[in-house]
Amino acid sequence: MKxxxxxxxxxxxxxxxxxxxxxxxxxxxxxxxxxxxxxxxDVVMLYRGVRGEVRLDRLPDLAPxxxxxxxxxxxxxxxxxxxxxxxxxxxxxxxxxxEPDPGRARQIAPEEIDLVICPCTALDGEYRRxxxxxxxxxxxxxxxxxxxxxxxxxxCQLAEELPEESFDVRMDAAxxxxxxx
Numbered sequence: 001m002k003x004x005x006x007x008x009x010x011x012x013x014x015x016x017x018x019x020x021x022x023x024x025x026x027x028x029x030x031x032x033x034x035x036x037x038x039x040x041x042d043v044v045m046l047y048r049g050v051r052g053e054v055r056l057d058r059l060p061d062l063a064p065x066x067x068x069x070x071x072x073x074x075x076x077x078x079x080x081x082x083x084x085x086x087x088x089x090x091x092x093x094x095x096x097x098x099e100p101d102p103g104r105a106r107q108i109a110p111e112e113i114d115l116v117i118c119p120c121t122a123l124d125g126e127y128r129r130x131x132x133x134x135x136x137x138x139x140x141x142x143x144x145x146x147x148x149x150x151x152x153x154x155x156c157q158l159a160e161e162l163p164e165e166s167f168d169v170r171m172d173a174a175x176x177x178x179x180x181x
Contacts, residue, residue, distance in 0.1 A: 001163050006130055009122040012156040013052040024154050024177035025055040031175050032117065033062060037148040041114035045069045045081050045147070048090075048098045053119050054152040069108045071136065072099050079140040081108045095132075110143035118171065120151045125181060127151070127171040128162040141169040148172050 016024070032038050044066050049055040060068045069081035073093060082100035084090060089104035118137050122130040129151045131137055141149055150173040158176070174181040 002130060005159060005162065006121045006132070009130070009157045009159065010052070013121075013154050016052070016154065016156065021052065021154070022055070025049070026058070027177040028054050028152055028175055029056060029059050029062065031177075031179055032056070032059060032150075032152070035175075035180065037115050037150065037173070038063070041066065041148070043067045043069060043108060043113050043115075045071070045108075045113050045116040045144075047071060047117070047119045049119065050097050054154060056117060056152065067108070069113060070100050071140070072102060072105075073097075073134070073136050077135055077139060079136045081110060081113060081140075082106065083108055110140060110147075111145045113144050113147045116141065116144055116147045116149045117175075118149065118151045120153050120157065122157050122159045122162055123151050123153045123171075123174050123181075124159045124162045126161070127174055127181070128164050128168065129171050129174075130159075130162050135167065138167050138169045150174055152176075 046056050069083050072080045072082050082105035084100040084105045089101050090098045091101045093099035120129045149171050151171045155176045
């Protein structure tokens with residue numbers, strides 16, 4: 001069932017035009033900027049959007065006074081949070097996702113992160129998140145003991161109800177182009 005929903009919601013976001021995806025991503029960025037969770041956070045973990053995902057690239061430019069960490073996926077389905085030294089400190093990752101180069105980035109402990117914005121393929125009103133199926137975030141998020149955890153998605157990725165397994169981590173909130181859920 002998860003696979004069917006995942007494929008359906010990926011198709012829905014890919015059906016958006018590039019202009020619509022950009023406009024909706026901008027709206028999501030502005031909703032994030034105006035949130036208390038973001039304003040109060042010193043360390044924010046983001047992701048680099050690929051394959052039709054919400055693009056959060058402008059967030060660090062619009063709020064430069066924060067520390068921005070990004071995921072580095074490792075073998076064994078583990079994940080680290082890294083802060084790149086510069087815009088040149090990126091490399092292509094194994095899934096085609098840009099990732100920080102560990103030789104040119106510093107690691108942030110999960111318990112130091114104040115806000116995590118997670119990508120997703122689908123999301124429901126109970127803040128159940130469906131990712132790409134690797135479980136990287138579900139393994140990492142429990143260590144983010146003080147973080148407010150939110151998913152970023154386009155409204156077309158909302159589902160009525162998602163299946164949930166014992167290892168799935170629910171979000172504290174979610175944001176679409178229409179605002180916070």
